[in-house]
Amino acid sequence: MIADLTGKTALITGAANGLGKGIASILAQQGASIVVADIDFKEAQFFADEIVSAGSKAVSVKMDVTDVDSVDKAISKIINTIGPIHKLVNNAGVIGAPGWHERLKVTEEDWDFTYDVNVKGTVHVTERLHDNMIQQREGSIVNIASVAGKMGNPDRPNYNASKAAVISYTKSAALKLAKFNINVNCICPGNIWTPMWDKISMRQFNYGSEIFSEFPEVKDNRELFERITEISTPMKRAQSPEDIGYAVAFLLSDAAINITGQSINVDGGRVMV
Numbered sequence: 001m002i003a004d005l006t007g008k009t010a011l012i013t014g015a016a017n018g019l020g021k022g023i024a025s026i027l028a029q030q031g032a033s034i035v036v037a038d039i040d041f042k043e044a045q046f047f048a049d050e051i052v053s054a055g056s057k058a059v060s061v062k063m064d065v066t067d068v069d070s071v072d073k074a075i076s077k078i079i080n081t082i083g084p085i086h087k088l089v090n091n092a093g094v095i096g097a098p099g100w101h102e103r104l105k106v107t108e109e110d111w112d113f114t115y116d117v118n119v120k121g122t123v124h125v126t127e128r129l130h131d132n133m134i135q136q137r138e139g140s141i142v143n144i145a146s147v148a149g150k151m152g153n154p155d156r157p158n159y160n161a162s163k164a165a166v167i168s169y170t171k172s173a174a175l176k177l178a179k180f181n182i183n184v185n186c187i188c189p190g191n192i193w194t195p196m197w198d199k200i201s202m203r204q205f206n207y208g209s210e211i212f213s214e215f216p217e218v219k220d221n222r223e224l225f226e227r228i229t230e231i232s233t234p235m236k237r238a239q240s241p242e243d244i245g246y247a248v249a250f251l252l253s254d255a256a257i258n259i260t261g262q263s264i265n266v267d268g269g270r271v272m273v
């Protein structure tokens with residue numbers, strides 16, 4: 001065990017797939033009761049059942065982080081049925097609007113959709129939940145940003161800008177909530193093979209890119225992901241969803257209570273600011 005979260009309830013958005021699943025699994029192993037909140041309710045239910053079968057506590061709730069009513073309803077439902085939520089992980093995120101990976105041009109819709117989910121979604125859930133945390137004078141929040149938020153990328157400027165906004169919002173929320181004993185930090189992951197990277201590398205595989213032209217021999221987008229990761233990461237390996245989960249567990253634990261407003265890279269040494 002790296003962090004004792006026994007008796008605490010942790011809500012993780014976008015936890016039905018990818019990174020969110022790894023984070024939820026690690027938090028469950030630390031003793032937390034898990035709320036799997038996702039727009040994809042079927043997968044959320046399925047995954048919550050899996051956590052319960054493994055011996056931990058979990059429930060699922062449908063939540064669209066872009067829709068304030070949906071966020072309000074989901075949070076009220078959870079608080080009324082299982083009690084206060086002590087820990088929040090804003091993980092739900094997108095790379096672009098639906099179909100992004102099937103076109104090269106980043107559209108107005110991509111910018112709006114990415115900001116709605118990644119930035120405003122994080123704000124909606126934080127602002128709807130922090131009143132409950134303020135009443136308890138207890139709470140910890142971790143936002144999942146990205147090292148993309150500390151770099152430029154001409155292929156997906158919408159995504160990088162949205163993650164820079166999450167890093168910035170983390171600092172504002174940390175300043176607002178510090179006096180209530182609530183800390184707010186973010187984790188900036190590097191490269192993790194999830195449905196999101198499946199789309200990113202599919203786009204590069206189909207349309208080519210400067211990086212892809214260095215590897216004409218790669219046979220599929222998964223191999224392209226591995227090669228891109230290898231050349232861009234000093235430790236020469238991708239991260240796993242669980243790697244991110246360990247860092248989140250620490251930031252949500254009492255051991256991190258004096259850390260707030262920070263953005264911590266979990267990226268094999270790719271970005272050092």
Ligand SMILES: NC(=O)c1ccc[n+]([C@@H]2O[C@H](COP(=O)([O-])OP(=O)(O)OC[C@H]3O[C@@H](n4cnc5c(N)ncnc54)[C@H](O)[C@@H]3O)[C@@H](O)[C@H]2O)c1
Binds near residue numbers: 018063065093147195
């Ligand atoms: N995969 C990576 O390498 C990587 C790297 C850095 C940061 N991240 C960030 O990690 C987070 C998770 O990414 P992932 O790779 O697991 O993506 P993913 O596409 O595999 O999973 C995203 C999850 O978010 C959910 N979701 C999407 N829109 C939602 C909405 N409006 N409301 C509620 N849930 C919604 C999806 O249903 C899905 O379960 C994102 O914020 C992403 O930007 C990922």
